[in-house]
Every structure is written in C-alpha cells, then in structure tokens.
Amino acid sequence: MSSSGAGAGSRSSLTDVTPPDSGESPEATTSTVVEAAAEIPDPHALDDAHAELLARFENELGAGVLDTGKAFGMPIVRVQRTEWRRAAEICRYTLECDFLSFVAGVDWMPAPKEGGDDAGGDTSSPVQPTETTYGVTGSDGRFQVFARVQSTSRNYGITLKVDVDDDALLVQSWVPVYPGADWHERETWEMYGFVFDGHPALRHLYLPTGFEGHPLRKDYPLLSRVVKPWPGLVDVEAMPGGDEDAAAEPAVAEPAVAEEAS
Amino acid sequence: MSTTNPPLPEFDVDPRAFRTLADAQMGVELDTGDMILNLGPQHPATHGTLRLVVRLDGERVISADPVIGYMHRGYEKLVEFRTYPQITTLINRIDWLSSFANEVPFIDAAEKLMGVDAPPRAQYIRTILTELSRISTFVLFLGEMGLQVGALTPAFYGFRDREHVVNLIESVTGGRFHPNFNRVGGLKDDLPWGWVNETRTVLKKIYDACDVFEDLVAGNEIFAARTKGVGIIPPEIGAAYGVSGSNLRASGVDWDLRRDGAPYLVYPDLDFKVWTHPDGDSFARYWVRLQETRESCRMVLQLLDALPSGPIMAKVPRIIKVPAGEVWTEVENPLGQMGYYVFSKGATGPFRVKIRSASFSNVSILPWMLRGVFVPDVITILASLYFILGDIDR
Numbered sequence: 001m002s003s004s005g006a007g008a009g010s011r012s013s014l015t016d017v018t019p020p021d022s023g024e025s026p027e028a029t030t031s032t033v034v035e036a037a038a039e040i041p042d043p044h045a046l047d048d049a050h051a052e053l054l055a056r057f058e059n060e061l062g063a064g065v066l067d068t069g070k071a072f073g074m075p076i077v078r079v080q081r082t083e084w085r086r087a088a089e090i091c092r093y094t095l096e097c098d099f100l101s102f103v104a105g106v107d108w109m110p111a112p113k114e115g116g117d118d119a120g121g122d123t124s125s126p127v128q129p130t131e132t133t134y135g136v137t138g139s140d141g142r143f144q145v146f147a148r149v150q151s152t153s154r155n156y157g158i159t160l161k162v163d164v165d166d167d168a169l170l171v172q173s174w175v176p177v178y179p180g181a182d183w184h185e186r187e188t189w190e191m192y193g194f195v196f197d198g199h200p201a202l203r204h205l206y207l208p209t210g211f212e213g214h215p216l217r218k219d220y221p222l223l224s225r226v227v228k229p230w231p232g233l234v235d236v237e238a239m240p241g242g243d244e245d246a247a248a249e250p251a252v253a254e255p256a257v258a259e260e261a262s
Numbered sequence: 263m264s265t266t267n268p269p270l271p272e273f274d275v276d277p278r279a280f281r282t283l284a285d286a287q288m289g290v291e292l293d294t295g296d297m298i299l300n301l302g303p304q305h306p307a308t309h310g311t312l313r314l315v316v317r318l319d320g321e322r323v324i325s326a327d328p329v330i331g332y333m334h335r336g337y338e339k340l341v342e343f344r345t346y347p348q349i350t351t352l353i354n355r356i357d358w359l360s361s362f363a364n365e366v367p368f369i370d371a372a373e374k375l376m377g378v379d380a381p382p383r384a385q386y387i388r389t390i391l392t393e394l395s396r397i398s399t400f401v402l403f404l405g406e407m408g409l410q411v412g413a414l415t416p417a418f419y420g421f422r423d424r425e426h427v428v429n430l431i432e433s434v435t436g437g438r439f440h441p442n443f444n445r446v447g448g449l450k451d452d453l454p455w456g457w458v459n460e461t462r463t464v465l466k467k468i469y470d471a472c473d474v475f476e477d478l479v480a481g482n483e484i485f486a487a488r489t490k491g492v493g494i495i496p497p498e499i500g501a502a503y504g505v506s507g508s509n510l511r512a513s514g515v516d517w518d519l520r521r522d523g524a525p526y527l528v529y530p531d532l533d534f535k536v537w538t539h540p541d542g543d544s545f546a547r548y549w550v551r552l553q554e555t556r557e558s559c560r561m562v563l564q565l566l567d568a569l570p571s572g573p574i575m576a577k578v579p580r581i582i583k584v585p586a587g588e589v590w591t592e593v594e595n596p597l598g599q600m601g602y603y604v605f606s607k608g609a610t611g612p613f614r615v616k617i618r619s620a621s622f623s624n625v626s627i628l629p630w631m632l633r634g635v636f637v638p639d640v641i642t643i644l645a646s647l648y649f650i651l652g653d654i655d656r
Contacts (some may be wrong), residue, residue: 238317
C-alpha cells in the first residue's frame with residue numbers, strides 16, 4: 001500500500017470481474033490492458049503546478065521527506081517527526097501555501113471486534129478488513145497526524161503526514177506557523193490523545209472538561225451501540241409475500257461487486 | 263384589611279452630607295476590575311448554542327473565548343459505523359441551511375474512489391441544487407444581518423424569500439432542509455414536471471429581492487455606521503486561520519474553489535464572476551454575499567438553459583463497496599471551504615473520514631478578531647461571519 005495509487009479507484013475495477021492488479025493473467029490480455037490504460041488517464045496524475053510544488057517541497061526539506069505519493073491529483077508527503085514544524089514553515093513562507101485547511105489525526109489499527117461479529121452488540125456496521133494497512137505514503141506505527149495547506153494565490157495544495165510515536169504520542173505544534181492550527185490541534189488532542197509540543201493551551205474543545213478516553217481511537221467503542229444493539233436488523237421482518245432470502249442474510253455479508261442495478 | 267403603613271419617623275436631611283459622601287467616592291481610585299460576560303450558550307445573536315466568554319474592561323473586550331461543543335454529535339466517529347449511502351443522511355445535518363451542498367463533496371469522494379462518473383444531467387441538477395442552497399443560505403443572511411444590528415424588517419424579507427427557494431428544493435427532493443438526495447453515481451430522482459419554469463420565476467423574485475436588500479440594508483446609513491470598519495480581517499491572517507469562502511473574499515482574496523479548485527460538477531462550463539471586496543470589514547462581508555446571491559441566480563439561469571437530457575444514475579453495483587485508497591474532495595460551500603478526507607479500506611463503509619467544515623475555521627479567528635472591540639460590535643462581527651453551529655460542532 002505504500003506505492004501511490006495502489007489500484008484504488010482505477011476505472012476498470014467496476015466493470016471488470018477480475019481485480020485490476022491481478023497482472024498474472026495470460027499474456028493475451030496484457031495488450032488490452034495497455035490499451036485500456038492508454039485511453040483512460042491515470043486519475044492520480046499530478047498537474048504541472050502540483051508536480052512543481054511537490055518537487056520544490058522535496059528540494060526544500062531534503063532528508064526530512066520520508067515518502068511521497070499522490071491521490072487523485074493531490075500530492076502527499078510523509079515527513080520526519082523532527083521536521084514537522086519546519087515542513088509547515090516551508091509551506092507557508094517559501095511555497096506560498098498561506099491557507100490552513102485542517103490538521104487531523106488517524107488511527108490505523110483495525111477496530112477490535114470482541115467476541116466476533118455475532119457476539120451481540122453492533123452487527124449492522126460495515127465490516128472493515130482485520131489486517132492493518134496504511135494510506136498512500138505508509139506509516140511507521142498506529143497513529144498519524146495529517147494536515148492540508150493550500151495557496152490562495154497559486155491554486156495548489158499539499159497534504160502532509162507525520163507518524164506519531166506510539167509510546168510518546170508527541171507531535172510538534174503548528175500554532176507558531178499557522179495560528180488556525182490552534183483549534184484543530186485541540187480537537188486532535190482530545191480525540192486521539194496526541195500532545196502537541198508548543199501548543200499554548202491544550203484544553204478540551206468539544207468534549208466536557210474531565211472527559212476520559214479518546215473517542216476517535218479505534219479501540220474506543222461507540223457507546224450507544226454497546227448499551228443497546230442496533231435495532232435495524234431486529235426490526236427487519238420477512239415480507240408477507242415471501243422474499244425470505246433477502247431477509248435471512250445480512251446486507252453486509254459478501255456483497256456481489258459485479259452485480260449491477262439496472 | 264385597611265391597615266396603613268406606619269409613617270416614616272421624622273428626620274432632618276443635611277444636603278451637605280451627601281455632597282461629602284460623593285466627594286469621598288470620587289477621591290478614591292475607581293475600581294475598574296475586569297468583568298466576565300457570558301454570551302450564550304442560548305443567546306439570540308449566536309445562531310444556536312455557541313457560548314462566548316468575553317472579558318470586558320468597561321465596554322471594551324479584552325479577550326474572548328468561544329466555547330463550542332454544545333452540539334457536538336461526533337459525526338467523524340458515527341460515519342465509521344455506517345455504509346456510504348447511509349452517511350449522506352448524517353452529513354446533511356452538518357450545515358443545515360445548505361444540506362444539499364454538504365452531500366456533494368462526500369458523494370464526489372466515493373465516486374472518485376470507485377471510478378464512477380455521474381451522468382451529465384445529474385451533474386447539472388447537482389449544480390443547480392447546490393446553487394439554490396447557496397441562494398437560500400445567503401438570502402436568510404441578508405435579512406438576518408439586519409436583525410442583528412437592530413432592524414427587524416429585513417429579517418422578515420429574508421425568511422419570506424428563502425421560503426421560495428426552500429419550496430423549490432422540497433419539490434425536487436422531498437425535504438426542505440435534509441434532502442438526502444444524492445446517490446453514489448447520480449441522484450435519487452429527476453426534476454418534477456414544470457420545475458424549470460417555476461425556478462425561473464423564483465429566481466426573478468430573488469434577483470429583485472437583492473435590490474430591496476441593497477436599498478433597505480446595505481444602503482442604510484445606520485447599517486453602514488454599524489458595520490463599516492468593524493471586524494476587519496486582514497487577508498493573510500484570515501488565510502492562516504483557515505477562514506474561507508465569502509469571509510475571505512471580503513478581505514480581497516480572489517479565491518473561489520468553484521473556479522480555482524479541482525474541477526467539480528459543471529462549474530468549469532459556467533461563466534461567472536468571483537466577487538471580492540478590499541475592505542475586509544463586516545460591511546464588505548455583507549456586500550460580497552449580496553453580490554454572490556445575484557451571481558448564483560445568473561448561474562442557475564445559465565444551468566437551466568443548458569440542462570441536458572439523459573439518465574440521472576450511472577451504473578453502480580447494488581451494494582456500494584468502495585475500493586481501498588484515500589481521497590480529498592473540497593468544494594466551495596455557502597459558508598466556505600467544505601471538504602472530506604476519506605480513507606477507505608475496501609469495505610462498504612469508510613475507515614476514517616475527516617470532515618473539514620467551513621464554520622469551524624471561520625469562528626476560530628474570533629479570539630483574534632474580538633480583542634479590543636466594543637460589546638455591540640461583537641454581535642455585528644458574529645453576525646457578519648455567518649456561521650452555523652452544526653457546521654462548527656459537527
């Protein structure tokens with residue numbers, strides 16, 4: 001998953017029954033694959049302005065860049081933990097990215113399903129893969145902070161990511177560079193527990209003072225579903241005219257991707 | 263019960279005693295301690311449950327601290343427990359005045375990841391409804407801003423004119439405020455019969471109403487005195503705080519994601535002007551929104567003329583399963599930049615969604631803006647920033 005794109009969103013995945021990255025199919029099909037690739041442009045390709053922005057950023061930060069990638073025309077850079085604030089300074093003062101869009105966190109751990117899916121509790125939510133995978137530029141550990149800055153004059157933007165040490169949970173703060181990072185970092189702090197080094201006052205933003213736990217972590221349960229099972233499936237009764245098959249199997253079990261509505 | 267109060271005992275009043283007392287008070291150092299004023303959480307000027315803790319020195323604000331979270335619904339957590347088609351129901355409630363515009367970027371994210379393109383007619387109808395959402399949001403603002411500075415009449419005009427637009431949205435989607443009309447790959451339904459002509463009529467009404475607002479509110483001397491030079495946002499500070507949309511354009515930043523961002527919907531085909539104002543004060547924000555309402559009317563008329571025929575749904579699987587990947591989609595919502603950063607792991611629901619809502623960043627500049635202003639101007643500034651609490655608290 002560390003390579004850019006990783007087959008996500010490639011346009012042939014809808015109509016083809018075989019997944020697009022099964023390259024070991026007979027050689028006869030490779031010519032058609034090449035043709036298909038020729039007529040459909042890469043959805044992840046960067047335009048000139050973004051390619052230049054990415055090159056300039058890499059040039060400025062040098063060894064601080066761990067990995068670069070792109071997703072649907074948007075450059076993504078994963079930077080070293082010690083260079084997080086310098087990355088912001090480069091963006092704001094050198095690359096003219098004056099607009100702070102957001103700062104947020106992500107927890108890559110799959111949500112634990114205690115006792116399996118049929119152990120009561122929530123059975124209606126989408127079943128996520130149980131193996132840990134990371135986004136476009138990969139990750140060193142469970143937690144990441146990602147942020148997006150944009151330029152109001154040059155119409156480009158870049159997404160920056162930084163890994164968070166699982167033990168220290170310490171990230172450099174962006175408040176000295178972008179004052180708007182204040183609230184975003186307070187939110188990330190209370191939702192994930194990351195401490196932003198250099199933030200003026202990490203107080204609760206959304207949650208009441210004294211709230212325990214970090215709600216957006218994957219191991220924090222959605223309490224309403226724990227207290228009372230989701231009634232959606234319980235309420236489903238078979239239609240009077242039959243249609244038992246549709247009622248018997250849950251809607252999330254192995255959906256047929258190739259099946260198309262008219 | 264005919265008891266009478268006993269008469270006061272007789273006493274002599276020496277007028278000089280009072281004078282001495284007053285002199286004694288004047289002689290000491292006046293105690294001008296700071297006063298802490300709580301605006302909200304239930305205050306008519308705060309559009310919901312925003313609480314402002316303002317520290318005052320006399321009439322002047324020393325510091326202001328917005329306290330948010332009274333309406334936090336945890337959408338970023340909830341969407342992890344829902345499938346893609348279910349999520350549009352939730353994100354309708356982020357900015358409830360322009361619900362349809364909230365759905366568009368999220369559906370756009372899912373469609374990008376799946377590699378689906380909605381058919382042209384669906385794209386046009388989406389653009390029309392997005393612009394109608396903008397008109398309904400702004401028309402309410404144009405009236406309500408008058409209310410916040412003490413003029414009652416414009417508010418009635420605002421609600422009256424918004425009703426026309428909301429009725430239009432209702433006749434297409436079935437919902438006045440929460441349409442839930444977007445589907446991955448297109449729309450739920452086509453336009454009803456006769457809707458296009460009805461829309462043209464309404465747009466004419468709105469266009470004329472803009473003249474009324476211009477005369478009645480923007481042309482009003484008192485309104486100008488209350489708003490001009492009040493609450494100035496310098497462009498570089500506004501951008502660094504993430505202030506976006508009309509608030510930033512009113513500071514002279516010529517940046518509109520409909521024109522400058524990644525192309526979405528049919529905005530690249532449209533001919534429209536991006537309005538800016540150099541002043542950056544509360545009046546400029548009012549003026550820019552007034553012009554943008556007119557511009558949106560022109561855009562919808564263009565769209566209605568060019569509305570293509572054809573299907574409104576692309577071919578999509580019956581069960582929406584989105585391939586693994588990540589995508590960022592941003593659009594120009596009525597209140598500013600609205601975006602979704604979606605991480606998908608190939609399931610029927612997203613793994614993580616970061617919701618970037620406009621009002622959150624627009625309001626985060628308040629501690630900076632309110633320092634040193636007078637108390638009545640606090641209300642003007644709050645009103646001119648124009649936020650929706652659901653858009654702050656998510």
